[in-house]
Each structure stands twice: as C-alpha cells, then as structure tokens.
Amino acid sequence: MKLYVAPRAPNPRRVRMFLAEKGIQDLELIDVDLNAQAHKADAFRRKSPLARIPVLEFDDGRVLSETRAICTWFEGHTPEPNLMGTNAEERAFIEMADRRMEWYLMLPLANAIRHTHPGLAPLEQPQIAAYGESQLPKALETAAWLDAELQRQPWVAGERFTIADITAFCALEFSRLLRFKPAEAGLHALQAWRDRVAQRPSAQVS
Ligand SMILES: N[C@@H](CCC(=O)N[C@@H](CS)C(=O)NCC(=O)O)C(=O)O
The missing domain is CATH 3.40.30.10 (Glutaredoxin)
Structure with missing residues (x-):
C-alpha cells in the first residue's frame, strides 16, 4: 500500500x-x-x-x-486501539465531535491561512485576504467553545482520546503559521489539552 x-x-x-x-x-x-x-x-x-x-x-x-x-x-x-467508536452509539458521538473539528475549526483556520499566507499562494488562487481575515474569528469562536468543553472533559469527544483529538490537534498545529497560541487568547484548557496531545509519540509525525 x-x-x-x-x-x-x-x-x-x-x-x-x-x-x-x-x-x-x-x-x-x-x-x-x-x-x-x-x-x-x-x-x-x-x-x-x-x-x-x-x-x-x-x-x-x-x-x-x-x-x-x-x-x-x-x-x-486494525481495530485496536479504537479511535472511532466501538458501537453505533459511540461511533455517532465521536463522528459528531470529529466533524465539528473538521468543519468549524480546521476549515476556517485553513482558509484563514490559505488566503493570507504568502507560502500558500501557490495553492490558493486567487488569495482573497479579506476572506481569510473573516475566517479567523469563526475559528476562534469554535476554539472558545472547545476550551469550555475541555474544562469539563479531558478529550475532544469526551473521556478518551479519539480521532476528534487528532483532527483538532492537526488543525491547531497548522494554525501556528498564523502564530496562533490558545493561551495567548486566554484559552488555557485548550492550550493544556494541546500540550498533552503534543507529548504523544504520534504527534511527532508532520
Ligand atoms: N476533504 C479532504 C481535504 C483534503 C485536502 O484539502 N488536502 C490538502 C492538503 S491538507 C490538499 O490536497 N491541498 C491541495 C490544494 O489545495 O491544491 C480530506 O479530508 O482529505
């Protein structure tokens, strides 16, 4: 493969x-x-x-x-370790969390970067800076909501690490191109979660 x-x-x-x-x-x-x-x-x-x-x-x-x-x-x-849910009930809730991360965190962050960062110009033509700038507040709205979730639960989808944590982490790591750091926006639970995920050996792949 x-x-x-x-x-x-x-x-x-x-x-x-x-x-x-x-x-x-x-x-x-x-x-x-x-x-x-x-x-x-x-x-x-x-x-x-x-x-x-x-x-x-x-x-x-x-x-x-x-x-x-x-x-x-x-x-x-390769069912273990399970990352997407073990039964229909859990699969649905993890998919909800993952899609929220994909659509409401990763997508606006990616568009903010793609439309404003010179390094992304080869991929995003035309780059429309005003559109890129309009996407950051949308991503921040999701990030603030996620911060509140992470004050109540350890992981994005609840009590255990799942694919939703991977999606959110990769989105946040990409947003470092914008120099976005959750703690600087007052999102301390999100920062602590990010730092915990960054310790996992799987976070070393880029
Ligand atoms: N919905 C797709 C998105 C894939 C995607 O947009 N990948 C980016 C790299 S992260 C890409 O191929 N970009 C090429 C381009 O924008 O021309 C997925 O979930 O895999």
Missing part, C-alpha cells in the same frame, strides 16, 4: 497520526510536492481526480481518498 502525503499539510498529518496511534508502519509513504503542483499533474489526478491528498493506493490499484474514509478503512482492519 502507498500513502501519498506532504510534510506540514494538515490532512495527510491526520492520517499519519492516526496510523502512528495504531502502530501501523507497513505502508510506503510518498511525498507529493504541493508547491510544485505535482498533485495537479495528470498522473496524480488519475489517482485523485480532485487533486487532493492524502490518498491511499492499494496494491490492486484501487485508490481511496478523503481523510476520514482512509481512517475508517484502517480502523476496520
């Missing part, structure tokens, strides 16, 4: 962190040079028609993209 990734890109990082949590190492990692637009070349579009990574390519030629779908595949084939 081959996993197409790019250093510092948050979605490939989510998959790599998920794999590290599960101790899965038996797959080939292939770096895609996003700045050089390698993901938009015809050869790569045959694997990922919407020119996005991460992409998982099976030995039989099938290709799976979308971070959550890739994680679902690995969760099914």
Whole structure:
C-alpha cells in the first residue's frame, strides 16, 4: 500500500497520526510536492481526480481518498486501539465531535491561512485576504467553545482520546503559521489539552 502525503499539510498529518496511534508502519509513504503542483499533474489526478491528498493506493490499484474514509478503512482492519467508536452509539458521538473539528475549526483556520499566507499562494488562487481575515474569528469562536468543553472533559469527544483529538490537534498545529497560541487568547484548557496531545509519540509525525 502507498500513502501519498506532504510534510506540514494538515490532512495527510491526520492520517499519519492516526496510523502512528495504531502502530501501523507497513505502508510506503510518498511525498507529493504541493508547491510544485505535482498533485495537479495528470498522473496524480488519475489517482485523485480532485487533486487532493492524502490518498491511499492499494496494491490492486484501487485508490481511496478523503481523510476520514482512509481512517475508517484502517480502523476496520486494525481495530485496536479504537479511535472511532466501538458501537453505533459511540461511533455517532465521536463522528459528531470529529466533524465539528473538521468543519468549524480546521476549515476556517485553513482558509484563514490559505488566503493570507504568502507560502500558500501557490495553492490558493486567487488569495482573497479579506476572506481569510473573516475566517479567523469563526475559528476562534469554535476554539472558545472547545476550551469550555475541555474544562469539563479531558478529550475532544469526551473521556478518551479519539480521532476528534487528532483532527483538532492537526488543525491547531497548522494554525501556528498564523502564530496562533490558545493561551495567548486566554484559552488555557485548550492550550493544556494541546500540550498533552503534543507529548504523544504520534504527534511527532508532520
Ligand atoms: N476533504 C479532504 C481535504 C483534503 C485536502 O484539502 N488536502 C490538502 C492538503 S491538507 C490538499 O490536497 N491541498 C491541495 C490544494 O489545495 O491544491 C480530506 O479530508 O482529505
């Protein structure tokens, strides 16, 4: 199996962190040079028609993209440690938490960066600075809500570490490009949670 990734890109990082949590190492990692637009070349579009990574390519030629779908595949084939829920009840609540992190934290943060940071200009054309600036307060609103959640519970989805923590962590790490630090915004529970996740061996992948 081959996993197409790019250093510092948050979605490939989510998959790599998920794999590290599960101790899965038996797959080939292939770096895609996003700045050089390698993901938009015809050869790569045959694997990922919407020119996005991460992409998982099976030995039989099938290709799976979308971070959550890739994680679902690995969760099914390597169930322990469980990161996505052990029964329908838990799966639904963890998915809710994960999608909240994806849509209301990662997406506005990513758009804030993509539309304002010169390093992201090759990927985001046109860059619309005003749009990027409008996204940061939306991400901060979610971050403030999450801070309150983390004052009541240790992890994003509740009592244990799950895929939702991985999504939130990768989003926050990417936001360091904006020099965003939760503690400086008064979000101390979020900062403490971030620092705890950063101690995990899986957080070392980038
Ligand atoms: N919904 C997709 C998002 C994938 C995505 O946007 N990946 C970024 C890297 S983090 C990418 O491929 N960007 C290429 C581009 O913007 O042209 C997922 O969950 O995997």
